[in-house]
Amino acid sequence: GQQLNQSPQSMFIQEGEDVSMNCTSSSIFNTWLWYKQDPGEGPVLLIALYKAGELTSNGRLTAQFGITRKDSFLNISASIPSDVGIYFCALNTDKLIFGTGTRLQVFP
């Protein structure tokens, strides 16, 4: 099956710091998605990327679709406590395949 590697597995940062995480696939895809899961809830879509090289922002979040179409990056600037959660990348095939997630903890 499709290999989707997400790193880092977890991050522990102080409030105000910037965060960066990434995802790589073994194949080329046309859509990269980033989801966030708050504790005790289902994932919610943050950003969708549809073109190689595309850079898209959603507030303090910025995601980029890698030029090779095999990777994607998510950056969070000036983190705040409510950024805590698990961030998943996901790929579009005929169904949605998720990465293993990056667990983010933000300390005041």
Add this chain to the structure above:
Amino acid sequence: NAGVTQTPKFQVLKTGQSMTLQCAQDMNHEYMSWYRQDPGMGLRLIHYSVGAGITDQGEVPNGYNVSRSTTEDFPLRLLSAAPSQTSVYFCASSYAGGGNQPQHFGDGTRLSIL
């Protein structure tokens, strides 16, 4: 707006028992799917449906059955529960399959098999 509703929220079963996890959506979405979430494994697709009367297998379908008799409902059945099926189960729906349409997730069913 109800969105995607999953019931029950929590369940404990004994090994060998059967159970149905319910999922309903009120957004007239064609595409529905079931995932399980285990620590360090992300979300893995169990089964999915592209419309009423049509279902297909995902990554980890063994031990689970689904049916899609209506657009709104997509129940997941455990035929004979095993401890390896202890997990958090999420149902999701969207207008169409694939990532071009945002998937809406329920809040999950936390299932423990003893």
